[in-house]
Amino acid sequence: MSTAPGQDDGRKGIERELKRGSLELIVLHLLSLGEAYGYEIVTALTERTNGGLEVTDGTLYPVLYRLERGGFVAIRWETPLRGVPRKYYRLTKAGHAELAQLTHEWNTFASAMARLLRQQPEAI
Amino acid sequence: MSTAPGQDDGRKGIERELKRGSLELIVLHLLSLGEAYGYEIVTALTERTNGGLEVTDGTLYPVLYRLERGGFVAIRWETPLRGVPRKYYRLTKAGHAELAQLTHEWNTFASAMARLLRQQPEAI
DNA sequence: GCCATATATATTGCGTGACAAGATATATGG
DNA sequence: CCATATATCTTGTCACGCAATATATATGGC
Numbered sequence: 162m163s164t165a166p167g168q169d170d171g172r173k174g175i176e177r178e179l180k181r182g183s184l185e186l187i188v189l190h191l192l193s194l195g196e197a198y199g200y201e202i203v204t205a206l207t208e209r210t211n212g213g214l215e216v217t218d219g220t221l222y223p224v225l226y227r228l229e230r231g232g233f234v235a236i237r238w239e240t241p242l243r244g245v246p247r248k249y250y251r252l253t254k255a256g257h258a259e260l261a262q263l264t265h266e267w268n269t270f271a272s273a274m275a276r277l278l279r280q281q282p283e284a285i
Numbered sequence: 286m287s288t289a290p291g292q293d294d295g296r297k298g299i300e301r302e303l304k305r306g307s308l309e310l311i312v313l314h315l316l317s318l319g320e321a322y323g324y325e326i327v328t329a330l331t332e333r334t335n336g337g338l339e340v341t342d343g344t345l346y347p348v349l350y351r352l353e354r355g356g357f358v359a360i361r362w363e364t365p366l367r368g369v370p371r372k373y374y375r376l377t378k379a380g381h382a383e384l385a386q387l388t389h390e391w392n393t394f395a396s397a398m399a400r401l402l403r404q405q406p407e408a409i
Numbered sequence: 410g411c412c413a414t415a416t417a418t419a420t421t422g423c424g425t426g427a428c429a430a431g432a433t434a435t436a437t438g439g
Numbered sequence: 440c441c442a443t444a445t446a447t448c449t450t451g452t453c454a455c456g457c458a459a460t461a462t463a464t465a466t467g468g469c
Contacts, residue, residue: 174390175306175307175309175310175387175390176306176390176394177306177426177427177428177454178305178306178307178427178454178455179305179306179307179390179391179394180426180427181302181303181305181306181425181426181427181455182299182300182301182302182303182305182426183302183303183398184426184427185299186402187398187401190401190402190404191401193406194404194405194406195406198446198447199446199447199448200445200446200447201446209401209404210397210400210401213393213394213396213397214394214397214398214401216427216428217427217428217429218428218446218447218448219427219428219429219430219431219448219449220426220427220428220429222447222448222449223426223427223428223448223449224426224427226448227426243435243436243437244435244436244445244446245434245435245436245445245446245447246434246435246446246447247445247446247447248446248447263299264402266298266299266300266303267303267398267402269337270300270303270337270338271395271398271399272337273334273337273338274307274311274338274391274395275395276334277311277314277315277333277334277338278310278314278388278391280314280318280333281318282317282318282319301425301455301456301457302425302426302456304455304456305426305454305455305456306455308455308456322417322418323417323418323419324416324417324418325417340456340457341456341457341458342417342418342419342457343419343420343456343457343458343459343460344455344456344457344458346418346419346420347419347420347455347456347457348455348456350419351455367464367465367466368416368417368464368465369416369417369418369463369464369465370417370418370463370464371416371417371418372417372418
């Protein structure tokens with residue numbers, strides 16, 4: 162399956178590029194709010210950001226895998242009586258530290274951008 | 286030559302990824318403040334952002350080339366009596382429009398990120 | 410005269426990551 | 440029995456930041 166097609170109005174936009182580097186931060190942050198499984202995160206992101214930060218499953222699962230390999234999240238399989246098994250993710254201690262670090266780097270970057278974009282040409 | 290080595294403390298950081306997609310916006314914005322040549326932009330970025338948004342020449346020149354191909358900037362060669370010829374860039378009308386568009390997309394994205402990161406786990 | 414350094418542009422090649430597309434499996438409703 | 444929703448995973452493509460490298464002009468020191 163593949164969710165979140167976005168509006169196909171032709172224009173691709175730079176959203177794809179802007180997300181680079183920030184997706185890990187986004188996922189770590191969401192997990193800091195509570196344990197969650199992949200499919201849940203995909204839908205949650207679309208809902209919580211009013212479509213402003215959509216992610217497809219084909220994007221998210223590799224992110225989760227990277228986080229798992231990095232030791233930032235721990236997993237737990239849950240097989241409900243009825244339904245498909247779910248893989249729950251939760252932050253490890255290292256994950257919390259990484260979240261703090263990435264948050265800091267994001268804030269630094271966003272501030273630098275804001276400061277730069279604030280500069281206006283002199284209006285004589 | 287290759288400028289702006291950054292601090293080589295080992296950590297690569299996610300700065301590289303965060304810059305993706307925003308570099309065109311940065312350059313378009315700088316050019317909206319006035320005509321400039323490549324080398325000037327490289328040094329100006331380091332100074333104006335206190336090293337917060339450094340760019341190497343190996344990164345910038347391809348960006349300028351893309352903007353030129355897209356019709357967002359127009360060029361003018363200037364050969365001073367003494368010194369290496371400089372290639373000056375200035376925004377075209379399409380460039381101003383693109384700048385407005387990218388600025389809007391950046392603000393939307395940054396707002397969505399800020400809104401998301403503001404959410405805190407319930408502190409019972 | 411010669412070499413290092415600063416100024417200035419340009420190009421090649423590598424690595425990474427977002428994402429479309431496709432595969433697989435379980436349950437439900439028509 | 441077939442379409443749809445839920446759920447996970449993998450493969451291949453494309454774009455882009457950047458290190459490395461090349462080239463050219465001027466200046467200052469030895």
